[in-house]
Amino acid sequence: MSLLEIKDLHISIGDKPIVKGVTLTIKQGEVHAIMGPNGTGKSTLAKAIAGHPDYIITDGEVLLDSRSVLAMQADERARAGMFLAFQYPSEIPGVSIANFLRAAVQSRMTEGEELDAAGYYKRLYAKMDMLKIDRKFTARSVNEGFSGGEKKRCEILQMAILEPKFALMDETDSGLDIDALRIVADGVNTMRGPGLGVLLITHYQRLLDYIVPDYVHVMWDGRLVKSGDKSLALELEAKGYDWVKKELAAATV
Numbered sequence: 129m130s131l132l133e134i135k136d137l138h139i140s141i142g143d144k145p146i147v148k149g150v151t152l153t154i155k156q157g158e159v160h161a162i163m164g165p166n167g168t169g170k171s172t173l174a175k176a177i178a179g180h181p182d183y184i185i186t187d188g189e190v191l192l193d194s195r196s197v198l199a200m201q202a203d204e205r206a207r208a209g210m211f212l213a214f215q216y217p218s219e220i221p222g223v224s225i226a227n228f229l230r231a232a233v234q235s236r237m238t239e240g241e242e243l244d245a246a247g248y249y250k251r252l253y254a255k256m257d258m259l260k261i262d263r264k265f266t267a268r269s270v271n272e273g274f275s276g277g278e279k280k281r282c283e284i285l286q287m288a289i290l291e292p293k294f295a296l297m298d299e300t301d302s303g304l305d306i307d308a309l310r311i312v313a314d315g316v317n318t319m320r321g322p323g324l325g326v327l328l329i330t331h332y333q334r335l336l337d338y339i340v341p342d343y344v345h346v347m348w349d350g351r352l353v354k355s356g357d358k359s360l361a362l363e364l365e366a367k368g369y370d371w372v373k374k375e376l377a378a379a380t381v
């Protein structure tokens with residue numbers, strides 16, 4: 129079983145500290161949700177782990193089976209079994225989804241290893257059937273003119289074909305309508321199992337009605353200040369983030 133360990137991670141943008149010491153261990157097979165109000169550093173955490181160059185790790189580590197993820201290039205991270213879903217995926221005009229995914233699968237193979245095209249398409253179509261995606265979909269250019277829901281579908285299909293050990297998904301505040309939410313939820317639920325660990329970052333309690341997490345963590349001012357099981361998400365829904373704020377204020381008096 130693989131482990132993804134985030135250890136006392138500190139992240140700055142420019143010289144401004146945003147994430148101020150996050151520690152979290154995710155086992156393969158578990159779904160962890162990080163929730164929190166806007167501006168608390170959730171996306172910063174996701175982007176830094178994805179290797180975004182603007183986000184400076186000032187302290188701490190991220191380990192995948194004891195290997196430093198932070199020391200790896202983005203493609204190495206993928207080969208090691210990480211999948212990082214983008215909040216705002218890029219459009220790649222002229223490149224079909226089928227070819228894009230094929231290149232992604234190919235790039236994860238070791239040098240000299242040849243991709244078997246027939247086998248690839250068989251696997252692709254099996255994944256598409258599993259996710260109930262129309263065959264016509266993969267002939268379209270990657271994300272070009274896609275709706276929010278279609279972008280999510282493309283992202284989920286990438287995840288399915290790459291079969292990562294860990295998926296980090298930042299499903300932030302804007303642009304996720306109920307259809308897109310369902311696509312993400314159905315996709316994650318379909319792929320959920322002992323081989324997949326998920327870190328699901330969301331502002332929405334509602335997403336957690338569809339993807340029931342094993343653990344819920346609340347992020348506040350760059351730290352995980354509260355952890356629990358799925359009931360914590362329900363408690364947050366009922367009491368709002370002000371409740372966490374009051375608890376924190378009471379604890380520091």
Ligand code: ADP
Nearest residue numbers: 141146164165166167168169170171172173182
């Ligand atoms: P969340 O995802 O929890 O809403 P973010 O990680 O997006 O929060 O943002 C945390 C803080 O970092 C906010 O104060 C935001 O203004 C700041 N921030 C995020 N991205 C940048 C950036 N590229 N440049 C400067 N400040 C940023």
Ligand code: MG
Nearest residue numbers: 170171300301
């Ligand atoms: Mg965000």
